[in-house]
Amino acid sequence: MGTIRFEPCTLPPAAEALRAEVRDFLEAALGDYPAIERAQAWTGTDTDFSRKVGARGWIGMTWPKVYGGHERSALERYVVLEEMLAAGAPVAAHWVADRQSGPLLLSFGTEDQRKRFLGPIARGESYFCIGMSEPDTGSDLASIRTKAEKTDGGWIVNGTKLWTSKAHYAHFMIALVRTGTDPDDRHAGLSQFLIDMGSAGITVRPIRNLIGEEQFNEVVFEDVFVPDDMLIGADGAGWSQVTAELALERSGPERYLSSHRLLVELIREIAKEPTERATIGVGRLVARLATLRQMSVSVAGMLEAGASAALEGALVKELGGVFEQDIPRIAHDLIGAAPLAEGGGDFDRVLAYLTQTSVAFSLRGGTREILRVIIARGLDLR
Numbered sequence: 569m570g571t572i573r574f575e576p577c578t579l580p581p582a583a584e585a586l587r588a589e590v591r592d593f594l595e596a597a598l599g600d601y602p603a604i605e606r607a608q609a610w611t612g613t614d615t616d617f618s619r620k621v622g623a624r625g626w627i628g629m630t631w632p633k634v635y636g637g638h639e640r641s642a643l644e645r646y647v648v649l650e651e652m653l654a655a656g657a658p659v660a661a662h663w664v665a666d667r668q669s670g671p672l673l674l675s676f677g678t679e680d681q682r683k684r685f686l687g688p689i690a691r692g693e694s695y696f697c698i699g700m701s702e703p704d705t706g707s708d709l710a711s712i713r714t715k716a717e718k719t720d721g722g723w724i725v726n727g728t729k730l731w732t733s734k735a736h737y738a739h740f741m742i743a744l745v746r747t748g749t750d751p752d753d754r755h756a757g758l759s760q761f762l763i764d765m766g767s768a769g770i771t772v773r774p775i776r777n778l779i780g781e782e783q784f785n786e787v788v789f790e791d792v793f794v795p796d797d798m799l800i801g802a803d804g805a806g807w808s809q810v811t812a813e814l815a816l817e818r819s820g821p822e823r824y825l826s827s828h829r830l831l832v833e834l835i836r837e838i839a840k841e842p843t844e845r846a847t848i849g850v851g852r853l854v855a856r857l858a859t860l861r862q863m864s865v866s867v868a869g870m871l872e873a874g875a876s877a878a879l880e881g882a883l884v885k886e887l888g889g890v891f892e893q894d895i896p897r898i899a900h901d902l903i904g905a906a907p908l909a910e911g912g913g914d915f916d917r918v919l920a921y922l923t924q925t926s927v928a929f930s931l932r933g934g935t936r937e938i939l940r941v942i943i944a945r946g947l948d949l950r
Contacts, residue, residue, distance in 0.1 A: 572880060572947070574862070577869030583647045590651040593624060598655060603914035606656025607829040607921045610822045611783055613737060614658035615695075621652075621659070622692025627666045631674060636687030642872040646821070646865065653825040660734055665689040665696035667820070669742050672760075672813045676801035681762065685740070699729040699743030699763070699787060700810065709744065709810065710754040714789065716745045716761065722795040723747070725763065728788050733932070735772050735785035738765050744810050747803055758806035762798040769793075778924040819867040819881030824860040824888035826929055827895040830922045831857070833915040834899045849902045856891050860884065879946035886939040889930045896923045 597620060598606075605612060621627055629645040631637020652659050670689050673681055688694035705711045714727025725745060735741065741763045748757030765772070769792040774782040801809050831853060838846045863884050870877040899919055900907070907920030930936045944950045 572883060574866040574880060575869065576862075577643075577866045579643050579647065579865065580641070583641065583643045586644050587647050587651060590626070590648055591655075594651060594655045594657060598657060601656070603656075603829060603833060604917045604921060605658070607918045608658070608660075609653055609656055609826045609828065610663055611660050611733075612656065612658030613660040613734065615661045615692075615737075617658050618662040618692035618695075620692070621662065622690060627662050627692050628670055628686060628690030631670060631686060631690065635674070635682050636690035638690075642868050643865075646868040650821045650825070650861075653821050654828055656829050661695045661737055662689070662692050664698060664733065664738075665694065668698070668813050669696040669740075672742065672809065673800065675812065676760075676805075676809050678797070680797065681800070685762070694740070695734070695738045697732050697735045697738035697741045697765070697785075697787075698813075699732060699741045699745075701729065701731045703728055703730050703786075710758075710807070712744060712746065712758070714743065714745045716747050716759065716794065718747075719793070722793055722798070723761070725761070725789045725792040725794055728786060730784075730786050731775065731931075732785045732787050733783060735765065735787050736774065736782060741765055741787065742800065742813075744806050747806075755807040757804055758810070759803050760800040760806045760809050761794050762800060763789075763792065763794055764798075767792050767794075777928065779921065781925075819864055819871075819877060819884045821861070821864055823885045824857065824864065824891055827892040827922050827926060830895050830899055830915075830918050833918045834895075834902070837903055837915040846902045849898055853891075853895065853898060860888050860891060863887075879943065882939050882942045882946070886936060886943065889936065892929045893926045896926050 597617060618627075625638045626648045628635075628637040629640045629648065630642055631639070633639050666689065670686055673685060677685075685694065689696070699714075700709055702712050702714060705713075714725065714729065716723040716725045725743070727745065729741075729743065732741070743761050743763050744758055745761060746757055747759040750756035763770075769790040771788040771790070773786040773788070775784040775786055777783055835850055838850060863880070867877045867880050867884060870880065896919060900923070903915070905916060905919070907923045908916040941950070
């Protein structure tokens with residue numbers, strides 16, 4: 569039977585020293601940034617802020633310097649992410665490229681691709697989106713139908729990508745498409761491409777959430793030309809590449825801090841007239857938060873050591889998603905106040921915001937059902 573291991577990991581002095589530097593930066597950069605804006609966590613967008621973060625050397629932190637990176641440790645990067653998310657900093661513009669697009673190019677991209685794309689990402693100047701999900705395919709990535717057909721000097725792409733976060737801001741998409749078919753192997757014939765979002769034939773349509781925000785998009789490709797040098801890795805190797813990419817987005821602090829601002833506001837609200845029941849309720853939430861943090865830091869330590877942590881990462885994502893969705897429900901139960909999108913104080917507005925947006929937290933990065941299958945298989949239970 570497979571095993572899950574979360575070895576204790578202590579952040580080194582260099583990482584903890586960096587924490588104070590990041591906090592000072594955030595205090596100066598965000599100042600009186602309103603609570604309702606901070607509640608957006610890692611979906612808030614401010615391109616000027618992203619450039620400031622890049623100028624401090626906090627994007628592409630672990631990448632080689634030759635590509636614009638800074639060759640710092642994964643644990644130092646963890647501290648920066650943790651502080652940014654706890655503060656509710658608007659990191660969304662550079663988030664995807666820093667977390668997974670850049671590392672994907674480091675692993676599978678050509679030398680020319682690394683030199684062309686990684687430097688602007690690290691400076692906070694170039695933003696990416698991910699083209700995986702499609703209409704009518706659910707969470708079954710192997711059933712995608714967007715197709716790339718070979719032509720002189722490149723490929724012609726046709727199809728649709730769905731739930732594409734921040735596509736309306738992105739300069740480039742890393743898209744998983746079909747370049748071949750094999751009736752005996754659904755995972756064969758898939759490839760990844762770097763697609764310039766300014767290309768002719770691309771239409772980006774907003775998919776608004778309950779609040780009316782344009783976080784997700786539908787992206788339609790109609791005879792979009794993609795040059796040969798924008799193929800990532802080998803033709804047909806897309807499945808192994810995309811599964812490696814997904815592992816990058818499942819264990820970080822973003823998987824338990826998405827509702828953090830509400831926990832902060834809940835504590836402030838309860839402190840006005842503390843009761844034993846409310847104090848116990850908050851204590852239980854903080855205990856869960858501390859446990860998830862230890863698990864997530866453990867995974868960061870494994871990654872720093874070069875070990876595989878795909879199973880542990882999936883577990884952090886699954887338990888973190890449950891925690892993030894529980895916070896609005898528990899906050900409402902402890903306070904008894906109705907969420908108020910308009911009027912009210914910081915607690916009321918943040919509660920209203922996260923009550924509406926947290927429904928999506930169990931979808932992004934893999935649905936709950938998919939993650940539980942991954943965990944069960946990792947434990948040899950199916």
